[in-house]
Amino acid sequence: MRNPFQYGSVVRGEAFCNRKQEIADLVRAMENGEKVFVYSERRIGKTSLIRTALEKLSARRFLGVYLDLWPTDSEASFAVALARAVAESVGPTPKKMLEAAKSFFAHLAPSVTLTEDGQPKVTFGIASPAAAKIDLTEVLEAPAKIAAQGKRKVVVVLDECQRILEYGNDGVERRLRSVIQHQSDVSYIFLGSRKHLVQKMFLDQDRPLYRAAGHYPLAPIDVTHWIPFIRRRFLDAGKEIEDTRIQALCAHTDGHPFYTQHLAHALWESCEAGKTVTDAMIERAVDLLLDRESYAYTTLWESLALNPRRFLAGLAAESRGVKPFSADFIQRHALRSASNVQRAVEALLQRDVIDHDNGSFVITDRFFKIWIRRRQE
Numbered sequence: 471m472r473n474p475f476q477y478g479s480v481v482r483g484e485a486f487c488n489r490k491q492e493i494a495d496l497v498r499a500m501e502n503g504e505k506v507f508v509y510s511e512r513r514i515g516k517t518s519l520i521r522t523a524l525e526k527l528s529a530r531r532f533l534g535v536y537l538d539l540w541p542t543d544s545e546a547s548f549a550v551a552l553a554r555a556v557a558e559s560v561g562p563t564p565k566k567m568l569e570a571a572k573s574f575f576a577h578l579a580p581s582v583t584l585t586e587d588g589q590p591k592v593t594f595g596i597a598s599p600a601a602a603k604i605d606l607t608e609v610l611e612a613p614a615k616i617a618a619q620g621k622r623k624v625v626v627v628l629d630e631c632q633r634i635l636e637y638g639n640d641g642v643e644r645r646l647r648s649v650i651q652h653q654s655d656v657s658y659i660f661l662g663s664r665k666h667l668v669q670k671m672f673l674d675q676d677r678p679l680y681r682a683a684g685h686y687p688l689a690p691i692d693v694t695h696w697i698p699f700i701r702r703r704f705l706d707a708g709k710e711i712e713d714t715r716i717q718a719l720c721a722h723t724d725g726h727p728f729y730t731q732h733l734a735h736a737l738w739e740s741c742e743a744g745k746t747v748t749d750a751m752i753e754r755a756v757d758l759l760l761d762r763e764s765y766a767y768t769t770l771w772e773s774l775a776l777n778p779r780r781f782l783a784g785l786a787a788e789s790r791g792v793k794p795f796s797a798d799f800i801q802r803h804a805l806r807s808a809s810n811v812q813r814a815v816e817a818l819l820q821r822d823v824i825d826h827d828n829g830s831f832v833i834t835d836r837f838f839k840i841w842i843r844r845r846q847e
């Protein structure tokens with residue numbers, strides 16, 4: 471039997487746990503043509519959530535356009551990627567895609583080819599995005615034109631939107647701002663990780679997208695939702711796990727979806743059919759995962775200076791939400807001054823080892839946190 475706990479890629483359907491409230495909130499925002507900015511730590515489940523929400527939209531009344539900005543690196547590549555995503559969403563047949571591409575992006579010389587696995591795909595006959603003076607504003611008008619045809623409203627999802635901050639100038643942000651404000655029948659959902667970057671994009675008064683979208687921070691999944699989800703998957707394989715053990719598992723991972731699935735995967739693997747999960751099994755699963763990462767964690771740890779190490783040890787040891795600039799914390803962890811904390815925070819944020827968390831910080835890799843804790847013992 472295949473391990474039911476999946477981690478690493480987008481999860482949907484059976485593998486997707488709860489998020490009922492979030493799905494309802496986002497579907498409503500999409501239906502209302504709202505502009506929303508959804509952000510979280512890495513791997514909290516933004517892409518899986520938005521994909522699931524898009525599937526809930528009525529295909530008759532809404533057209534969902536999903537675009538991953540990760541591969542883009544400039545205004546021109548953004549424009550081409552968006553044009554392609556719009557045309558392909560109009561599909562599903564190659565004929566429809568081509569019609570859409572020709573009617574909205576004729577100057578990009580579109581054609582439709584088949585991928586190796588037979589999926590139709592739009593390509594443009596321009597030499598290179600940079601050379602081909604593409605007008606982003608024109609591309610950005612396409613969703614509104616589709617909506618204006620009156621059949622379907624449009625939802626545009628821009629995933630990994632923090633990439634836009636790396637384009638070298640704020641041209642895309644400025645254009646997005648001026649265009650999306652007028653498109654009342656088009657919803658724009660921005661998804662981003664690296665919280666500090668994305669917050670900068672929408673909360674910094676000097677950036678063009680300041681207050682251009684509502685905010686939707688995405689939290690880990692609550693243990694009350696994990697309990698039925700995890701228990702059922704063990705039961706389906708003739709394995710038993712008590713609620714208190716699921717709570718123990720989630721305490722290790724803070725309910726962070728990626729790490730919870732990863733640990734549940736290892737635990738499911740080590741529990742034979744007909745058996746009940748024990749505390750020792752959980753410990754062994756954690757040990758196994760830490761062993762696998764041990765080389766990477768040791769290397770990372772050794773690359774850090776003394777104060778960032780002390781800061782991390784403090785964060786790992788204390789409960790969530792601790793105030794790391796408080797005199798108590800500084801004293802307990804021998805950090806000596808708030809400016810030492812400040813420098814440690816900056817260095818660790820820069821390397822994505824920690825992330826902001828409501829006025830405090832979290833160690834992004836929950837297994838690294840356990841590893842650090844164990845070093846202290």
Ligand SMILES: Nc1ncnc2c1ncn2[C@@H]1O[C@H](COP(=O)(O)OP(=O)(O)OP(=O)(O)O)[C@@H](O)[C@H]1O
Nearest residue numbers: 476477478479487512513514515516517518727728
């Ligand atoms: N609702 C969910 N139910 C169960 N597992 C989930 C759920 N959401 C996310 N996960 C777990 O987290 C992993 C990462 O999910 P996903 O790629 O959607 O997150 P993300 O926030 O988009 O990540 P990234 O920051 O890399 O873009 C999945 O592979 C899965 O293991």
Ligand SMILES: [Mg+2]
Nearest residue numbers: 516517518629
């Ligand atoms: Mg994602």
